[in-house]
Amino acid sequence: MNAFMNWFYRMASPPHFYRWSGTAIPWFLVPATVLAVIGLYLALVTSPTDYQMGDTVRIMYVHVPVAWLSLMCYTSMAVASAIGLIWRIKLAHAVAAAIAPAGASLTALALFTGSLWGKPTWGTYWVWDARLTSYLMLLFLFAGFALLRNAFSDVQRGDRAAAILAIVGVVNIPIIHYSVNWWNTLHQPASFSVTKGQAGIDSSMLWPLFTMLFAVTLYLVALVLMRTRNEVLIRERRKAWIKEVLVK
Amino acid sequence: MTQWADWFAMNGDGVFVWPCYIVTVLVLVGNLLIATRNRRRLLEDIRLQIPMENSR
Numbered sequence: 001m002n003a004f005m006n007w008f009y010r011m012a013s014p015p016h017f018y019r020w021s022g023t024a025i026p027w028f029l030v031p032a033t034v035l036a037v038i039g040l041y042l043a044l045v046t047s048p049t050d051y052q053m054g055d056t057v058r059i060m061y062v063h064v065p066v067a068w069l070s071l072m073c074y075t076s077m078a079v080a081s082a083i084g085l086i087w088r089i090k091l092a093h094a095v096a097a098a099i100a101p102a103g104a105s106l107t108a109l110a111l112f113t114g115s116l117w118g119k120p121t122w123g124t125y126w127v128w129d130a131r132l133t134s135y136l137m138l139l140f141l142f143a144g145f146a147l148l149r150n151a152f153s154d155v156q157r158g159d160r161a162a163a164i165l166a167i168v169g170v171v172n173i174p175i176i177h178y179s180v181n182w183w184n185t186l187h188q189p190a191s192f193s194v195t196k197g198q199a200g201i202d203s204s205m206l207w208p209l210f211t212m213l214f215a216v217t218l219y220l221v222a223l224v225l226m227r228t229r230n231e232v233l234i235r236e237r238r239k240a241w242i243k244e245v246l247v248k
Numbered sequence: 249m250t251q252w253a254d255w256f257a258m259n260g261d262g263v264f265v266w267p268c269y270i271v272t273v274l275v276l277v278g279n280l281l282i283a284t285r286n287r288r289r290l291l292e293d294i295r296l297q298i299p300m301e302n303s304r
Contacts, residue, residue, distance in 0.1 A: 029280075044269070045255075055258035058265050062272045105275050113268040120264050219276060226283040233290040237297065246295055 012091040014232045015241040021225045028225070032218035039215050042208035057205070059117040065213040067110035067135075069220060071173055073103030074138060077145070078170045081163035091228070093159035094235060096166060097149060098227035102220060104142035111139065122186055130179040131187035134172060141169040155235060 010016055043061035050057035077099040084092035114132070115125040126132065145162050152158030180189040191200035192209075201209075236242055258265055 040269070044265075049259075055261035056264055058258070058261075059268045062268050066272065102279060105279055109272050109275055112271060116264045116268050120261060216276075223279055223283060226280070226287070230283060230286050230290055233287070233294065237290075237294050242294055243298065246291065246298070 009089075012089050014091060014094075014236050014239075015244075017091055018229060018232055018245065021229055025222050025225050028218045028222035032215050032222060035211055035215035035218065039208055039211035042211055046204075047208045048202075048204055053121055056117060056120045059113055060205070061208050061212045063110060063113040063117060064209060065216045066106045066113065068213065069216055070103055070106035070110055070138065071176065073099050073106060073220070074141065074166075075170070075173060077103060077142075078166045081166040084159060085163050085167075090235065091232070093156075093163065094228050094231035095224065096145075096163065097159070097231050098224050100142050100146045100149075102223050102227065104139060104146070106216075106220075107135070107139045107142060111136065118186075127186050129185040129187060130183035131176065131185045134176045134179050137172050138176060141165070141172060145169075 011020070039061070043058055047058065047061070049055050077096045080092045080096040080099065083089055084096060118127070119125050145166055148165055149158040149162035152161060179185060180187055192206070193200075233242070233245075256262055256266075
């Protein structure tokens with residue numbers, strides 16, 4: 001355990017992180033681009049139309065990955081915030097700050113694609129059902145996190161205040177997830193479940209879905225690394241090691 | 249040619265499907281461009297600040 005913690009602290013030291021993340025970014029971005037091209041081809045060309053929804057089912061291949069990953073973003077942001085608060089690791093707060101805008105943009109995309117899917121299938125762009133309402137709260141939580149963090153002139157105080165908001169806001173995640181089971185929503189329950197397997201969805205639709213999901217996941221890792229590096233530059237600009245960065 | 253047009257129209261669903269894909273790609277690529285631009289600006293700012301601190 002001690003060896004692991006030592007490794008963890010070393011990886012989390014800002015200069016060390018700045019160096020390894022610079023090398024790591026292309027290793028996520030390149031496969032993400034390749035998978036996205038394959039995923040787009042599968043989603044838009046080879047995947048079949050749905051017998052009820054017709055071609056609008058293709059919206060699923062963007063809507064579901066961005067919606068899933070927005071929840072993943074929020075959870076990661078809260079975990080990073082907790083690590084930052086408990087162990088006082090500065091990099092953890094930088095990661096949380098880097099995730100917030102990425103998560104907010106995915107949430108906005110899920111709302112946008114969802115409303116464009118809702119119109120042809122439900123006959124409305126928006127409805128105040130439990131899933132859509134709790135999901136809209138997620139966007140406000142991401143925005144609130146960013147606003148609260150920027151409201152303090154002192155970076156550390158802003159980090160701590162925003163971290164508490166992120167941790168409290170985690171209660172919304174299970175509410176979003178189970179809203180389709182707990183309440184009678186217009187939004188359909190999950191077609192795919194880790195425990196029940198792929199019963200609700202055919203493999204010809206599952207493959208494009210998973211390809212897109214992996215593409216966006218890799219993309220997100222790259223984006224969060226890029227944004228975390230920027231956060232590190234802001235927080236460490238007066239430190240001596242920054243000069244080494246500029247020489248290169 | 250009509251084959252492409254049919255594919256693009258998606259039996260009339262294209263008006264809902266295409267905006268989803270186009271906006272998603274624009275937002276995801278935009279995020280990367282913003283991060284790159286911010287990085288360049290931050291490095292420029294730090295570069296400007298260093299000579300001043302040395303002269304003090």
